[in-house]
Amino acid sequence: MSAPGFRLKLRKLLIKMDFMIEVQDLSKYYGSVKAVDGVSFRVDRHQVLGFLGPNGAGKTTIMKILTGYHFPSGGSALVDGISVTEDPVELKRRIGYLPETAPLYGELTVEEYLNFIAGARFVPRHKRRAVLDLSMEACGLSGCRFRRIETLSKGFRQRTGLAQAMLHDPPILILDEPTAGLDPNQIIGIRSLIRELGKRKTVILSTHILQELEAVADQVLIINRGKIVAQGRPEEIAGDIKGGDTWEICLKGRAIQAGLDRLGFVYSRPRIEEAEDGTARLSFFVPGARGVEGEAIFDWAVREGFKILMMNRRSLSLEDIFVHLTCGEEIAAGKDITTGKEIATGEGLKPGGKPVAPEDGR
Numbered sequence: 001m002s003a004p005g006f007r008l009k010l011r012k013l014l015i016k017m018d019f020m021i022e023v024q025d026l027s028k029y030y031g032s033v034k035a036v037d038g039v040s041f042r043v044d045r046h047q048v049l050g051f052l053g054p055n056g057a058g059k060t061t062i063m064k065i066l067t068g069y070h071f072p073s074g075g076s077a078l079v080d081g082i083s084v085t086e087d088p089v090e091l092k093r094r095i096g097y098l099p100e101t102a103p104l105y106g107e108l109t110v111e112e113y114l115n116f117i118a119g120a121r122f123v124p125r126h127k128r129r130a131v132l133d134l135s136m137e138a139c140g141l142s143g144c145r146f147r148r149i150e151t152l153s154k155g156f157r158q159r160t161g162l163a164q165a166m167l168h169d170p171p172i173l174i175l176d177e178p179t180a181g182l183d184p185n186q187i188i189g190i191r192s193l194i195r196e197l198g199k200r201k202t203v204i205l206s207t208h209i210l211q212e213l214e215a216v217a218d219q220v221l222i223i224n225r226g227k228i229v230a231q232g233r234p235e236e237i238a239g240d241i242k243g244g245d246t247w248e249i250c251l252k253g254r255a256i257q258a259g260l261d262r263l264g265f266v267y268s269r270p271r272i273e274e275a276e277d278g279t280a281r282l283s284f285f286v287p288g289a290r291g292v293e294g295e296a297i298f299d300w301a302v303r304e305g306f307k308i309l310m311m312n313r314r315s316l317s318l319e320d321i322f323v324h325l326t327c328g329e330e331i332a333a334g335k336d337i338t339t340g341k342e343i344a345t346g347e348g349l350k351p352g353g354k355p356v357a358p359e360d361g362r
């Protein structure tokens with residue numbers, strides 16, 4: 001093997017070990033429209049990444065490039081070590097894709113449809129029964145396997161779309177607005193399904209709904225006009241702005257996660273770091289509108305038998321951040337987005353705690 005060939009293989013191997021998805025300086029033109037403009041990001045294995053952005057931001061285009069349906073105009077994207085431009089067939093084997101409008105056939109039953117998809121994805125006949133059962137069970141469809149798809153509610157049609165995406169057990173799921181048009185109960189169901197899937201798979205999902213990402217995402221990219229304008233953990237994005245709504249607590253006690261489940265008002269995925277000396281640091285994001293007071297957290301800690309060593313609150317809603325990042329140039333102009341007042345340089349939103357350089361879009 002030639003030296004460059006060997007280097008390429010080694011690079012792919014290293015990336016495979018480190019990141020599931022690595023996108024570098026990606027761009028896409030539709031004619032003269034620049035839909036994606038120098039986007040770079042990485043996604044770890046078993047991480048849920050959320051794309052958040054207004055209509056026309058470029059979310060779907062990035063997803064279509066990652067799934068091999070569109071060719072990029074520039075830059076590179078490696079998915080599980082495979083270049084999206086070099087091996088689209090192998091790429092599609094590694095990815096389960098739920099487009100904005102799931103490709104369903106209404107006249108088929110759920111089982112007939114999934115069986116058809118399994119055939120199209122070359123799932124061997126002797127494995128199909130097990131594969132179908134597994135995907136229907138994971139998506140809560142077992143009770144309606146013999147129902148025609150056109151008779152299902154929108155939530156269950158969306159579940160059927162998810163079941164087809166995960167049918168061939170891909171390590172990566174790409175879900176374009178999986179909860180669009182669903183009612184609140186259906187949204188809760190799909191969110192918890194995504195959370196479950198995120199434990200075993202790498203998931204990218206897009207949405208316009210901030211709470212969606214606060215509930216399921218490990219990392220958020222806020223995209224506007226084809227560029228990344230902020231990135232980081234949901235609570236980091238909120239917490240890095242003045243007056244945030246993030247609670248940071250240091251306490252003494254065990255089984256923090258179990259206790260936290262009984263807190264009742266946690267909005268974001270909590271972050272917990274337990275130390276060997278029996279202390280733990282936790283942080284979570286609570287929208288200010290919920291009116292959660294320190295007293296309630298204190299009472300919860302007493303109920304659970306935890307001793308609070310430190311409590312700190314930073315507040316601001318992610319909604320505010322989003323609106324200002326995608327609609328205005330206030331941040332770039334150095335204004336505090338809560339007050340609109342001038343702020344000192346470097347105090348604006350920082351993706352993952354770091355400023356975004358406007359030139360490279362990262």
Ligand code: ATP
Nearest residue numbers: 030033034035053054055056057058059060061062
């Ligand atoms: P939405 O939330 O509305 O789905 P999005 O963030 O997914 O939006 P894209 O669908 O990726 O955004 O669109 C990004 C830009 O590219 C928009 O200006 C859109 O009009 C344009 N665009 C998308 N697809 C095409 C296409 N096939 N031909 C021409 N322009 C396109």
